[in-house]
Amino acid sequence: MPNDTPVFDDLLAAAARIAPHAVRTPVLHCAELDRWAGATLLFKAEHLQHVGAFKFRGACNAVMALDDAVAARGVITHSSGNHGAALAMAAGVRGIPAHVVVPEGAVASKLANIQAQGATVHRCAPTLAARESTTARLQAETGATLVHPYADPHVIAGQGTAALELLAEAGHLDALVVPLGGGGLAGGSAIAAAGRQPGLAVFAAEPEGAADAFESLRQGRHVTDMVPDTLCDGLRATLGAPNLALLREHAVTVLLVSDAEVVAAMREAWMRLRQVIEPSSATVLAAVRRHPGHFAGKRVGLILSGGNVDLDALPW
């Protein structure tokens, strides 16, 4: 993989590489929710993936692609939660050490997941600068390979395998909607769509309080200085450079959703689809409901990205 952005063949390689380890998650459908949304919705249930998030796909692909000698020194990342747990589990499968830098303020259930997977956790201040400096220091000390949560080409390729499976199982779609944070899932999904169903409209749902991708596309420059303010804790990351390039290359449309819309959609998903999904996952359903012009009456694929929530702190 010579370039920063993977291509369709890299997704096929990732699919083969992770197949022995990842869950082939089901595609769920719910007539009640179709009526609420005014469209036919096919949900790829990545909250049922290992560690409760699609993140296992990219982390597993990155870990399994390492040479043995490099792998032996371990892997390291910074993550507010799901990617950290995913990398820890993937490292555990390969039998190598994992270090995870976790900012203060991370969701307790996600921190617990990382620790449960046997990683060494390092806390830091909740800023991108603190994350990166702590990570760099540990990387120098241990020789571990950095597996970035979303700007890494192997990670992007791995995340794209969820859309590959959705497209294989759901048949022809009119639109595909995925959550957008750092852009690993969105970038990988766009590659999958272009490779499997050229012309398929791909949408990325982004919280209004973390709209750096929306602004980057609108302003024509990479906006990296926004301070996120959203309850979608999985989508607070700053869009990566290769991820922005993929959004542009594949003409992905970013749709904004408010936190209130996300909470309403999350509640509908719990009540009607009867799935425990986290706020980040609910952005896709909120986007379909808020932007009917793109979706009304259509056959829409959606990726539910994760299901790690604190049951004692629900947002309603």
Add this chain to the structure above:
Amino acid sequence: MPNDTPVFDDLLAAAARIAPHAVRTPVLHCAELDRWAGATLLFKAEHLQHVGAFKFRGACNAVMALDDAVAARGVITHSSGNHGAALAMAAGVRGIPAHVVVPEGAVASKLANIQAQGATVHRCAPTLAARESTTARLQAETGATLVHPYADPHVIAGQGTAALELLAEAGHLDALVVPLGGGGLAGGSAIAAAGRQPGLAVFAAEPEGAADAFESLRQGRHVTDMVPDTLCDGLRATLGAPNLALLREHAVTVLLVSDAEVVAAMREAWMRLRQVIEPSSATVLAAVRRHPGHFAGKRVGLILSGGNVDLDALPW
């Protein structure tokens, strides 16, 4: 179907009758939950059935089996919730009227489901006598056919189709565990197990606060005078006579669980399996955890019976 209790061929007929209308629900597995329970657990996800409960199977079978002239006068039942919604939806599919007698104190979300399906709701006092007298009066007035929630042979046969599907998809099992209230699901599941995998051990999980089936088997007489006291609102019904006969015929073992055990198991299911299940569903997981002598290290099929909960009144 000449007798009160159906036989295996009646289940096969029910499966064919409801196939065009019922959801073929997925079988879910979760490594995290296996570790918690100490067994390999395969969950039949009937909370993803129409109206969020296995009850649609039995109601649909009963409605579709009616002669046209009889069907035209409609159907009637008494139900604290899931069976009422299921019968209403089945009647809607056939285009006939449905009357549902609902006791005061029913879970709000379940009452809403019944109304959403277009049934005529009649409230009554929360006693078996009030349910039955109100139902009999309305039956006389309308000519509607009574579809009992669990003592009806078509209903029992329909409920048994969930276990049929589980056994077809999960392969060989060491044990099957289902929730036990009136005994429709337990009776039907026992018939399915005997027909598909003779010798399979069948367990029924019953709340300690509604242990009429446990006592009926222990005392050797049909105990019908217990006042239920359990948060498992779907399992408060009094065991039916044909249902007791089926439990005896198939040597079903009743396992008791406390409400506290049910709440703990429900929380695990929400957090690890990431499924919104109601307390009645969680009895099966609670039973596996409480009675390891029957299940440790084994391959266990479990039926999750329903997923209708009030998200604003969670039991933890």
